[in-house]
Amino acid sequence: MNYYTQQLARLKATLSASDQYSLAAQLAQKALLKEVCLSPKPGLVDSINSGAHRDMNFDTFIRSIDAITPYLERFYCHGLSASNIDESVLLSGLRQIGLACEQAMFSATGHVNTHKGGIFAFGLLLGAIGQLESQQQTINCHTICQKVAGICRGMVDKELIQKQTVSTVGENLFKKYQLTGARGEAESGYMTVNNIALPAYLSMRQQGYDEETSLLQALLYLLAYNNDTNLVSRGGMAGLQFVQQAAKALIDKGGMCHHASRASLADLDQQLIARHLSPGGSADLVAITWFLAQYI
């Protein structure tokens, strides 16, 4: 067992024993783990380096996932208890759990934002699965995303378009560039994942590529097409355009099917680090891609 595998096994052993959790919560924890372990990810924390981050590393993410895991089960159970609750009311209950989860994350990471967007996304996905189960509905990728869209219906209008004050990165970027970020993606029912990342991942799997290469292909497509507010908050629209154009150029050369693909990703990693660019939103969507692939 090489050092990296030993390191991962040691860190995984510190994670909360997840055997008492629902399958959905265990899959969500696994999705977060698979995302941070996926390497090489341009600009992002992975098993090789910390990308464009000076305030967090691989261990920070493992500690964050360990802190978040109990709340994944709470999101699911909240949905399970909400069979007769309107979807809009479900959101406020999930948000209360989400805010507590954010605090647990910040306590575990020394107040570094590792998974704020990931907590938002998996809070919605797990709450959706719980409510579908309580209503004895079919549970698959389509019904989960449809339920999330229902829970978030009107969120962009209420929390971005109608909002007069600006208190977060996302709200500021909406005012400046009309980017809807994590809220828009959720209210769309994870359209970028369903229309771009998941097809890219599944196509690679169907061609016989391994899971890691297929997830890197999904990441490449997300870098090319996702309007990641993290990139804009760090490098403006020029930063987002730089990453999207670079990713599209790699896709045009065959993406992860090209024999030099990993070397090209490592080179792009160095370019993003030099520019202090980190596509954190796309990292979250990779985790969501793997998670939803379990429900195809």
Ligand SMILES: CC(C)(COP(=O)(O)OP(=O)(O)OC[C@H]1O[C@@H](n2cnc3c(N)ncnc32)[C@H](O[C@H]2O[C@H](COP(=O)(O)OP(=O)(O)OP(=O)(O)O)[C@@H](O)[C@H]2O)[C@@H]1O)[C@@H](O)C(=O)NCCC(=O)NCCS
């Ligand atoms: C609803 C919120 C997500 C609102 O947060 P905000 O108003 O800030 O909205 P966004 O900017 O739109 O998104 C926040 C995070 O979502 C991720 N994200 C960004 N773009 C997208 C996208 N197009 N699709 C999906 N997800 C997206 C991203 O999160 C990841 O990156 C963060 C780490 O990167 P980093 O650069 O380090 O971030 P910072 O520390 O902020 O920058 P530096 O200081 O280091 O330079 C990490 O969060 C990843 O998850 C965006 O950051 C939500 O926050 C909210 O309102 N919460 C309240 C309670 C709640 O709803 N909880 C959940 C229960 S349902």
Ligand SMILES: Nc1ncnc2[nH]cnc12
């Ligand atoms: N691996 C990662 N590196 C940096 N930001 C992230 N946000 C979510 N996953 C991330």
